[in-house]
Amino acid sequence: MLKPGATIGILGGGQLARMLAxxxxxxxxxxxxxxxxxxxxxxxxxxxxxxxAYDDEAALAAFAAAVSVVTYExxxxxxxxxxxxxxxxxxxxxxxxxxxxxxxxxxxxxxNAIGLPTPGFAAVDDLATLxxxxxxxxxxxxxxxxxxxxxxxxxxxxxxxxxxxxAWEAVGRxxxxxxxxxxxxxxxxxxxxxGASGDVVAYDVCENEHRHHILAxxxxxxxxxxxxxxxxxxxxARIATALDYVGVLAVEMFVLAGxxxxxxxINEIAPRVHNSGHWTIEGAETSQFExxxxxxxxxxxxxxxxxxxxxxxxxxxxxxxxxxxxxxEPGLHLHLYGKAEARPGRxxxxxxxxxxx
Amino acid sequence: MLKPGATIGILGGGQLARMLAxxxxxxxxxxxxxxxxxxxxxxxxxxxxxxxAYDDEAALAAFAAAVSVVTYExxxxxxxxxxxxxxxxxxxxxxxxxxxxxxxxxxxxxxNAIGLPTPGFAAVDDLATLxxxxxxxxxxxxxxxxxxxxxxxxxxxxxxxxxxxxAWEAVGRxxxxxxxxxxxxxxxxxxxxxGASGDVVAYDVCENEHRHHILAxxxxxxxxxxxxxxxxxxxxARIATALDYVGVLAVEMFVLAGxxxxxxxINEIAPRVHNSGHWTIEGAETSQFExxxxxxxxxxxxxxxxxxxxxxxxxxxxxxxxxxxxxxEPGLHLHLYGKAEARPGRxxxxxxxxxxx
Numbered sequence: 001m002l003k004p005g006a007t008i009g010i011l012g013g014g015q016l017a018r019m020l021a022x023x024x025x026x027x028x029x030x031x032x033x034x035x036x037x038x039x040x041x042x043x044x045x046x047x048x049x050x051x052x053a054y055d056d057e058a059a060l061a062a063f064a065a066a067v068s069v070v071t072y073e074x075x076x077x078x079x080x081x082x083x084x085x086x087x088x089x090x091x092x093x094x095x096x097x098x099x100x101x102x103x104x105x106x107x108x109x110x111x112n113a114i115g116l117p118t119p120g121f122a123a124v125d126d127l128a129t130l131x132x133x134x135x136x137x138x139x140x141x142x143x144x145x146x147x148x149x150x151x152x153x154x155x156x157x158x159x160x161x162x163x164x165x166x167a168w169e170a171v172g173r174x175x176x177x178x179x180x181x182x183x184x185x186x187x188x189x190x191x192x193x194x195g196a197s198g199d200v201v202a203y204d205v206c207e208n209e210h211r212h213h214i215l216a217x218x219x220x221x222x223x224x225x226x227x228x229x230x231x232x233x234x235x236x237a238r239i240a241t242a243l244d245y246v247g248v249l250a251v252e253m254f255v256l257a258g259x260x261x262x263x264x265x266i267n268e269i270a271p272r273v274h275n276s277g278h279w280t281i282e283g284a285e286t287s288q289f290e291x292x293x294x295x296x297x298x299x300x301x302x303x304x305x306x307x308x309x310x311x312x313x314x315x316x317x318x319x320x321x322x323x324x325x326x327x328x329e330p331g332l333h334l335h336l337y338g339k340a341e342a343r344p345g346r347x348x349x350x351x352x353x354x355x356x357x
Numbered sequence: 358m359l360k361p362g363a364t365i366g367i368l369g370g371g372q373l374a375r376m377l378a379x380x381x382x383x384x385x386x387x388x389x390x391x392x393x394x395x396x397x398x399x400x401x402x403x404x405x406x407x408x409x410a411y412d413d414e415a416a417l418a419a420f421a422a423a424v425s426v427v428t429y430e431x432x433x434x435x436x437x438x439x440x441x442x443x444x445x446x447x448x449x450x451x452x453x454x455x456x457x458x459x460x461x462x463x464x465x466x467x468x469n470a471i472g473l474p475t476p477g478f479a480a481v482d483d484l485a486t487l488x489x490x491x492x493x494x495x496x497x498x499x500x501x502x503x504x505x506x507x508x509x510x511x512x513x514x515x516x517x518x519x520x521x522x523x524a525w526e527a528v529g530r531x532x533x534x535x536x537x538x539x540x541x542x543x544x545x546x547x548x549x550x551x552g553a554s555g556d557v558v559a560y561d562v563c564e565n566e567h568r569h570h571i572l573a574x575x576x577x578x579x580x581x582x583x584x585x586x587x588x589x590x591x592x593x594a595r596i597a598t599a600l601d602y603v604g605v606l607a608v609e610m611f612v613l614a615g616x617x618x619x620x621x622x623i624n625e626i627a628p629r630v631h632n633s634g635h636w637t638i639e640g641a642e643t644s645q646f647e648x649x650x651x652x653x654x655x656x657x658x659x660x661x662x663x664x665x666x667x668x669x670x671x672x673x674x675x676x677x678x679x680x681x682x683x684x685x686e687p688g689l690h691l692h693l694y695g696k697a698e699a700r701p702g703r704x705x706x707x708x709x710x711x712x713x714x
Contacts, residue, residue: 004680004693022379025402028680028693028706044404045382285688300685307664323361323385328657331642336361336385349385 001196001298002068004028008296009067009089011081013040013049015337015347016073016273019281021045023289029297034063041338042073054081064088071247071296075101075271076148092296093247097271100243104146104177107269114242116235117265119254120180127168133178134158140181143167145174155213157181182265184254188222190236191277193248193291196298200237201291203284203304205229206276208252214345218276220283220310224255228262239269248292250274275347279312280304282333283354309355320348358553358655359425361385365653366424366446368438370397370406372694372704373430373630376638378402380646386654391420398695399430411438421445428604428653432458432628433505449653450604454628457600461503461534464626471599473592474622476611477537484525490535491515497538500524502531512570514538539622541611545579547593548634550648551602553655557594558648560641560661562586563633565609571702575633577640577667581612585619596626605649607631632704636669637661639690640711666712677705 002008008024010017013035021031022045032048033040043049048066052059060081064070070091075098082095100110108118122133124143134141139162145154156162156170158178187210192202207222208215222229236251243249250270255262277288286294286302294301315326320342326334336349359365365381367374370392378388379402389405390397400406405423409416417438421427427448432455439452457467465475479490481500491498496519502511513519513527515535544567549559564579565572579586593608600606607627612619634645643651643659651658672683677699683691693706 001681004677005695005697018382021402022382025375025379025695026690026692027684028691028695030401030695044387045378045402047401294684303687320361324358327384327651330660333383334385335383338362338382338385338387340362 002029006030006068006297007032007048007066008293009034009063009070009085010042010046010073011035011054011070011077012073013038013042014073015041015339015349017042018045018337019278019287019289019335020071020073020273020292023287024293027290027293027297027299029293032063032067034059039340044338054078057084060084061088069296071292073272093243093245093249093271097243097245097249101269101271102147104144104268108177110242111239111266111269114238116238117263119182119265119267122178124168124176124178126173127165130164130168130176130178134164137178137180142179142181143171143176144179145171145176147175153213182254182256184256184265185262186223186255187252187267188224188232188255188264189218189250189252189274189276190232191248191250191274191280191288192233192236192240193288193295193301193304194237194240194245195295195301196246198241199301200240201301201304202233202236203277203280203288204306205232206279208276212345214314214316214347215275216314216316218279218310218312220279220306225262228255228264232264235264235266239266243271245271247271247295248273248277248288250276252276275314275350276312278335278350279310279352279354281335282352283307283310283312307354309357311353311355313351314347315349315351317344317346317348318342323349326351359386363387363425363654364389364405364423365650366391366420366427366442367399367403367430368392368411368427368434369430370395370399371430372398372696372706374399375402375694376635376644376646376692377428377430377630377649380644381650384647384650384654384656386650389420389424391416396697401695411435414441417441418445426653428649430629450600450602450606450628454600454602454606458626458628459504461501461625465534465623467599468596468623468626471595473595474620476539476622476624479535481525481533481535483530484522487521487525487533487535491521494535494537499536499538500528500533501536502528502533504532510570539611539613541613541622542619543580543612544609544624545581545589545612545621546575546607546609546631546633547589548605548607548631548637548645549590549593549597550605550645550652550658550661551594551597552652552658553603555598556658557597558658558661559590559593560634560637560645561663562589563636565633569702571671571673571704572632573671573673575636575667575669577636577663582619585612585621589621592621592623596623600628602628604628604652605630605634605645607633609633632671632707633669635692635707636667636709636711638692639709640664640667640669664711666714668710668712670708671704672706672708674701674703674705675699680706683708
């Protein structure tokens with residue numbers, strides 16, 4: 001159990017690390033952010049930072065010596081980096097969560113192995129296995145690289161007319177996964193935290209709207225029956241427990257219509273705080289960021305009680321130019337991430353509205 | 358109107374500056390803290406800081422050149438410092454607010470001049486004027502230094518048996534004020550913000566409990582009739598407007614029983630965010646810290662709507678050792694200021710509880 005005054009190390013210097021730092025401070029915990037050179041908005045609110053590559057062992061060793069625990073804001077932390085740090089200081093969530101979630105085949109295999117449903121999938125290693133997989137799963141279907149994909153990068157939709165050798169080129173001829181196309185009603189996520197003592201606290205189910213593969217908006221309560229909502233939360237809790245997870249995770253799911261009512265299939269696990277949980281800053285009794293800090297510090301988790309009806313919108317690219325209108329809207333909670341450049345598709349901030357009821 | 362990415366300079370590196378910095382970040386505004394050497398918990402969350410004395414003109418000039426506006430977390434900013442900076446960059450709240458509130462005689466004279474009530478008072482410059490003032494105001498009464506008093510420092514109670522020459526020694530034979538003793542029912546404060554365009558937004562009246570001259574707890578709603586509450590808020594708004602104030606201020610008042618119901622007398626003005634407004638972080642739609650940042654940035658003010666019944670308790674001195682119990686209390690919002698040493702009487706943090714209704 002960390003004492004106030006202790007330092008939490010965070011790998012990655014983006015907006016998630018920034019909001020973790022902003023949540024750690026009121027708890028009396030310090031933050032040290034480790035990130036490669038670049039635009040690192042978390043540095044602005046962190047008491048200490050290191051600019052170095054993730055394979056710079058001297059920098060990693062000094063970082064490990066300066067902190068009491070290491071966590072991360074992104075799932076693509078190199079396994080060698082995590083192992084190097086874990087030999088020196090606790091790394092939470094643990095290496096297993098990283099290993100499972102960095103590879104889409106491992107991830108879905110793990111999910112199925114603990115008895116939870118995913119869309120159909122198959123490993124693709126070359127054009128021949130792609131052809132066989134498409135024949136098995138049918139068209140349309142989605143080809144994605146096994147590793148390092150996010151926000152729609154490294155994936156391509158295979159339509160009835162798509163030439164498979166072109167699709168294979170499109171993902172860079174890398175080890176990939178073919179996923180069955182799911183005719184979902186909507187996308188939801190569950191943000192849950194698991195504490196050091198094994199207790200799990202989940203937030204209400206979030207309903208998510210994506211545009212161009214990027215989260216555009218999250219709303220609560222989700223349009224979802226009680227049975228499906230209960231299942232979604234149970235799924236997230238089972239995943240957290242099976243991974244012996246410590247921290248906040250997000251589980252993205254598809255909601256499908258079925259003969260016996262709605263059912264949920266698991267799409268993806270993010271072993272970190274998540275964009276669809278940003279509403280918790282004002283909309284829940286404890287934010288996902290404070291919750292994650294509490295978990296990795298070994299502190300008791302806070303209440304995940306929702307405080308109202310929620311609408312969270314991302315501010316993407318040049319939408320940030322509209323800040324003047326946003327700050328003038330009564331009741332709107334603006335979060336700008338302090339990024340220098342508003343590139344297309346770049347998450348520049350978000351806005352949360354909490355309504356009574 | 359500051360644009361996101363602009364930098365706000367803050368004089369003072371304590372918990373108020375720290376919470377201002379934590380509120381500025383989500384708005385995309387950077388913070389540069391200027392403070393003399395010492396324990397400066399605000400540095401931990403500020404993108405930039407300067408360690409220098411308040412009369413170090415080279416450091417002040419560099420600071421002024423690095424920021425778009427200067428504000429402060431304490432009212433005892435030396436007048437020369439404020440003037441030096443104001444010649445280079447906007448200083449908000451303006452020099453008049455500092456001049457009026459740094460001197461208890463000027464402060465009460467100003468309050469009376471705009472038609473608002475204070476306890477009786479008289480200037481004391483030597484033992485002879487002290488004797489005359491005590492004769493006029495009666496005993497008990499309170500002798501305070503005109504300048505640089507806070508948390509009960511620089512003041513002494515004059516009882517029926519008190520020797521006046523000893524009282525005069527107790528305040529260091531400094532220019533002082535004698536204040537009539539007020540048999541108040543309770544102490545309250547109003548936190549209000551005035552924007553650059555002159556609009557005033559006030560929070561609900563806070564009821565304050567002091568122990569050993571230090572704020573121990575704030576509760577809302579205050580035990581106060583509607584007429585007196587309305588008057589208290591009107592008083593704060595009138596003060597803000599008369600000072601042409603920009604930013605958050607706190608007006609401390611006494612509530613007295615009177616033949617026609619409760620009435621309020623003004624005790625003190627704090628030209629800054631205030632301890633009795635810390636509950637607004639979770640208990641109001643916009644915190645006093647965000648409100649102050651919005652005001653000095655020239656942005657529209659946010660809503661001051663209260664979100665529930667409030668209890669805020671300060672964590673003073675070794676009470677901070679009880680952090681483990683506090684973090685385990687469901688629904689309690691802990692704020693530790695990251696101070697290195699828990700000296701007696703030192704404000705180490707606060708805890709806020711928000712209850713429905």
